[in-house]
Amino acid sequence: MRANGRETRTIWRQGDDVAVIDQTRLPHAFEIATLRTCDDAVRAIADMIVRGAPLIGATGAFGVALAMQEDASDGALRDACGRLEASRPTAVNLRWSLERMRGRLSATPASDRVDAAFREAEAIADEDAQMCSAIGEAGLAVFRDALAASGRSRLNVLTHCNAGWLATVDWGTALAPVYKAHRSGVDLHVWVDETRPRNQGASLTAWELGQEGIAHTVIVDNAGGHLMQHGEVDLVIVGSDRTTRSGDVCNKIGTYLKALAAHDNGVPFYVALPSSTLDWRISDGVREVPIEERSSREVTHMTGATRDGRIETVRLTPEGSVAANYAFDVTPARLVTGLITERGVCAASAAGLAGLFPAEARAA
Numbered sequence: 001m002r003a004n005g006r007e008t009r010t011i012w013r014q015g016d017d018v019a020v021i022d023q024t025r026l027p028h029a030f031e032i033a034t035l036r037t038c039d040d041a042v043r044a045i046a047d048m049i050v051r052g053a054p055l056i057g058a059t060g061a062f063g064v065a066l067a068m069q070e071d072a073s074d075g076a077l078r079d080a081c082g083r084l085e086a087s088r089p090t091a092v093n094l095r096w097s098l099e100r101m102r103g104r105l106s107a108t109p110a111s112d113r114v115d116a117a118f119r120e121a122e123a124i125a126d127e128d129a130q131m132c133s134a135i136g137e138a139g140l141a142v143f144r145d146a147l148a149a150s151g152r153s154r155l156n157v158l159t160h161c162n163a164g165w166l167a168t169v170d171w172g173t174a175l176a177p178v179y180k181a182h183r184s185g186v187d188l189h190v191w192v193d194e195t196r197p198r199n200q201g202a203s204l205t206a207w208e209l210g211q212e213g214i215a216h217t218v219i220v221d222n223a224g225g226h227l228m229q230h231g232e233v234d235l236v237i238v239g240s241d242r243t244t245r246s247g248d249v250c251n252k253i254g255t256y257l258k259a260l261a262a263h264d265n266g267v268p269f270y271v272a273l274p275s276s277t278l279d280w281r282i283s284d285g286v287r288e289v290p291i292e293e294r295s296s297r298e299v300t301h302m303t304g305a306t307r308d309g310r311i312e313t314v315r316l317t318p319e320g321s322v323a324a325n326y327a328f329d330v331t332p333a334r335l336v337t338g339l340i341t342e343r344g345v346c347a348a349s350a351a352g353l354a355g356l357f358p359a360e361a362r363a364a
């Protein structure tokens, strides 16, 4: 997608290094960070220089390639996968990509592992971009139907967090249908939840939509219910960090409250995800998904640009107030209207997912 008018992806190989967009600097500065070692990749994921489930998965894969340049032994492969997997716990795409890398490289002699690892990581990145593009096509049909049902000429979409191209390699998940719809002439407007505490909506989603010239309005996280009660939202669409085989959806903290408000107001609530976000090993999302707890400093402090362009962090809370920072929550399948995947749209249920992914469901 476009950044400052130029088509770009979020991650790519650059010689022996890996380049990523530094998302901690957006929307105030567009900067590229260079990852030279596996430790750099671990830090980039943990510190959220890169974030979003599919992009975390792709970064993990490139992290393995960087590790192989340092030491291509079996022990180093095991160690790198262990360190990368521990960098963030909730998005299952990381485990998925590391298992794929490990499977591919275990069957490759150590002398060939660097090339093989970069090839596999690039394949993972390419496939992610293709899956997200296909999600966009499937979601476009959903958007067209919602517009027709609304009886209006403009579709009002609400989204939470950033599930746009910055969260993936390209296109995004929840925002892919927004981009496809905009490009095919559908008139739409996006309500953007700011998404405390890290404000991925206010800083990243708003930036992405602005880059593509898409009408949007940033709202505080608690405004969605009010807007839905007054008929201002035709459809909610979010991404996912882990979706269970029964269709429970784990996503950014606050998603569950949006789903409850949507349910109460008869607003369709869709979740867009590539199959790399499906965790076939678990069924009950509330009990089984590991929920990341991040530093309380992300709640007590906030970062932004000063009038003279400096990026500064200020404290919001009284010194000594305790803060808790649960990064994700789980929306039960019963509150989800449909899952939009690269293979099409299905019910958020075991049967719905098995219909689109029969081999995976059988193996689960």
Ligand SMILES: CSC[C@@H](O)[C@@H](O)C(=O)COP(=O)(O)O
Pocket (backbone or CB within 6 Å): 051, 052, 053, 054, 091, 160, 161, 162, 163, 164, 167, 168, 172, 173, 174, 200, 238, 239, 240, 241, 251, 252, 327
């Ligand atoms: C396509 S991304 C879906 C999710 O990864 C996204 O909604 C989200 O929750 C990201 O969380 P983050 O903590 O910014 O990594």
